[in-house]
Amino acid sequence: MWWRDELPWLIATALILLDWVIRIIALIVIPAGRKPTAAMSWLLAIFLIPFVGIVLFLLIGNVKLPKRRRERQREIDGIIADRTAGLDLVTDRDDWPSWFASTVEQNRALTALPAAGGNRAELFGDYQASIDAMAADIDTAERFVHVEFYIGALDDTTRGFFAAMERAVQRGVSVRVLIDHVASKRVTVHEQTFAELDRIGVTWAFLLPVAPLKGQYQRPDLRNHRKLVVVDGRVAWTGSQNLISRDYDSPKNQKRGLMWQELTTRVQGPAVASVNAVFLSDWYAETDENLLDTEHVPASEVPADGASDALVCQVVPSGPSYDSENNLRLFLALVASAQERVIITSPYFVPDEAMLYAITSARLRGLDVQLFVSELGDQGSVWHAQRSYYRPLLEAGVRIWLYPGPYILHAKHLSIDDDVAVIGSSNMDIRSFNLNFEISLLVRGRSFVDDMRGVEEGYRSISRELTLDEWNREPAKATFLDGVARLTSALQ
Numbered sequence: 306m307w308w309r310d311e312l313p314w315l316i317a318t319a320l321i322l323l324d325w326v327i328r329i330i331a332l333i334v335i336p337a338g339r340k341p342t343a344a345m346s347w348l349l350a351i352f353l354i355p356f357v358g359i360v361l362f363l364l365i366g367n368v369k370l371p372k373r374r375r376e377r378q379r380e381i382d383g384i385i386a387d388r389t390a391g392l393d394l395v396t397d398r399d400d401w402p403s404w405f406a407s408t409v410e411q412n413r414a415l416t417a418l419p420a421a422g423g424n425r426a427e428l429f430g431d432y433q434a435s436i437d438a439m440a441a442d443i444d445t446a447e448r449f450v451h452v453e454f455y456i457g458a459l460d461d462t463t464r465g466f467f468a469a470m471e472r473a474v475q476r477g478v479s480v481r482v483l484i485d486h487v488a489s490k491r492v493t494v495h496e497q498t499f500a501e502l503d504r505i506g507v508t509w510a511f512l513l514p515v516a517p518l519k520g521q522y523q524r525p526d527l528r529n530h531r532k533l534v535v536v537d538g539r540v541a542w543t544g545s546q547n548l549i550s551r552d553y554d555s556p557k558n559q560k561r562g563l564m565w566q567e568l569t570t571r572v573q574g575p576a577v578a579s580v581n582a583v584f585l586s587d588w589y590a591e592t593d594e595n596l597l598d599t600e601h602v603p604a605s606e607v608p609a610d611g612a613s614d615a616l617v618c619q620v621v622p623s624g625p626s627y628d629s630e631n632n633l634r635l636f637l638a639l640v641a642s643a644q645e646r647v648i649i650t651s652p653y654f655v656p657d658e659a660m661l662y663a664i665t666s667a668r669l670r671g672l673d674v675q676l677f678v679s680e681l682g683d684q685g686s687v688w689h690a691q692r693s694y695y696r697p698l699l700e701a702g703v704r705i706w707l708y709p710g711p712y713i714l715h716a717k718h719l720s721i722d723d724d725v726a727v728i729g730s731s732n733m734d735i736r737s738f739n740l741n742f743e744i745s746l747l748v749r750g751r752s753f754v755d756d757m758r759g760v761e762e763g764y765r766s767i768s769r770e771l772t773l774d775e776w777n778r779e780p781a782k783a784t785f786l787d788g789v790a791r792l793t794s795a796l797q
Contacts, residue, residue: 324355327359328351328352328355331347331359331362335347335362335366336348340657346792347362364525365526367524368740370625375626377589378586378590378626381582381589381590382416382586383417385417386417388603389417389418389419389604392604394421394423394604396423405725408635408638408747409619409747411635412631412635413619415621415627415629415631415634416623418582418619418622419579419619420619421575421576421578421579421609421617421619422575422609422616422617423575423609424574424609424610424616424618425573425615426570426750428728428756428757429569430567430763432546435544436465439469440466440469441469442534443470443472443473443534443536444473445536445537446476446478446480446536446537447478448478448537448538448600449600450470450473450534450537451481451534451581451585451588452481452483452533452548453483453484453512453583453587454484454532455488455531455532456488456547456548456553457484457549458489458548458550459494462549463550470482470505471505474505474507480506480507481507481508481584482509482510483511484509485511485513485528486512486513486515487515489511492555493554510591511591512587512742513591514591526740527625528740529587530730530731530741531587531622531730531742531743532548532730532744533744535580537602538601538602538607539573539602539607541571541580541581542569543572543580543729544567544569544570544717544728545715545717546567546568552564558683561711562710562711563681563713564711565713565715566708568716568718572746574610574615575604575605575609576619576746577604577607578601578602578603578607579619579620580746582597582601585597585600585601586622587742614752616749616750616752617748619747621635621727621747622745623731623742623744623745624741624743626742630738630739632729632731632737633660633738635745636660636719636733637659637663639719640663640721643672643721643722644672645673645722645723646675647674647720648675648677648719648720649733650676650714650716651677651732651733652678652713652716652717653733653734654691654732654733655687655691655694655734655736656694656735660733661697664676664701665697665703668701668702668703674701674702674703674704675704675705675706675761676703676704676706678705678707678714679712679713680708680768681710681711681712681713686790686793687794688790689787690787692784693787693788694791696773699773705770706765706768706769706771707768707769707770709768709769714764716760717729717730717731720758723751724750724751724754725748725754726754727746728745729743729745730743731743735794
């Protein structure tokens with residue numbers, strides 16, 4: 306029984322050996338296919354807290370969806386590419402600057418979706434008016450309504466939207482709804498919401514359901530963050546706004562008095578077909594039902610506006626079902642191509658190194674570069690990580706505007722120079738680049754950018770500018786938390 310006396314030493318030796326085995330395996334496995342910052346963050350976590358770190362890595366270390374889900378994305382991209390091959394939906398291509406033409410080509414190579422001319426788009430910054438206008442469009446539906454939101458909830462703000470869907474169903478219109486599983490189940494009124502969807506008779510499904518016992522599982526924090534509505538293939542909505550009250554039906558938000566400020570756009574024209582294609586690809590992936598032949602109006606069949614000020618639009622979906630970070634590549638191309646100004650609005654601003662360098666380089670090239678963010682944060686770790694980027698931005702000369710509480714500036718848009726902008730669901734952060742399904746709308750047209758400039762001026766008129774002198778007075782405790790949050794933000 307000699308081993309009894311040696312048992313503590315044997316256990317300690319085994320733990321030390323296991324610790325080193327974990328470290329060596331981590332050095333081999335983790336850097337493969339990851340950005341250096343993400344790899345270093347994971348390695349640091351595993352080296353400092355090896356057993357906890359490895360459990361976290363096994364749980365959330367894989368950014369890819371199951372193979373079947375990725376194959377489904379490639380399948381539908383192939384269908385779109387085949388159907389749009391040789392189709393030119395733009396009449397003023399010769400007037401495009403070369404950088405814009407190459408950006409459009411990049412987007413199509415990544416997503417299969419073409420740019421289309423002849424569009425109209427209207428911006429909505431009023432929270433209730435936006436939802437009410439969507440409901441009004443649903444009331445005109447004759448064939449189909451497609452609804453997709455990160456968060457969907459039945460409450461006093463959205464009751465009219467649900468009623469419009471019910472009326473559409475009663476008219477014999479096909480109404481389909483997709484909502485993110487995890488995000489929507491977190492809402493306090495989720496049981497009433499799901500019951501109402503069943504009662505009014507829409508066909509609905511969860512996005513990225515986390516139900517291991519039913520064989521539905523992927524990394525649990527990979528989420529579908531898209532927001533869109535399509536009516537009959539002739540009008541579409543997208544932007545930052547979820548289908549929920551302005552305080553997100555959250556007691557915590559209500560206690561703090563927080564309210565969300567959004568920006569959405571209503572689009573008419575051939576680009577609506579691309580928004581619908583994003584919905585149909587998600588529907589196919591989640592339900593195995595392919596509706597491309599029954600609930601889709603090809604862009605070539607959607608009336609185009611022939612006026613000289615009509616907009617060129619291109620839809621750019623992104624997410625972990627793609628092999629590339631489509632939205633990040635779009636943002637990088639635009640910021641690098643800007644010649645006069647870059648204005649960014651993002652509620653969660655946690656850029657990767659490439660994006661940070663592109664933004665600061667734009668300022669060093671003499672451009673007017675501005676960033677709108679919220680002064681208050683609704684997510685502590687993200688808010689602190691965001692703050693960690695203020696110093697390099699301010700030192701480069703970027704102007705930072707803090708939107709005042711109790712509002713959370715949740716709008717997501719980017720404009721450059723005088724005639725190009727992007728609006729959609731994507732934040733300017735690592736999560737949106739790598740982990741979330743997003744939808745972005747690239748728009749070329751002076752009238753649209755003029756309207757966005759008006760929105761930005763409205764933000765500026767009530768915001769206060771953060772200066773480098775003020776930031777230099779930040780207490781060390783706060784900046785320490787900022788740095789820690791910045792480090793953990795790369796754990797992707």
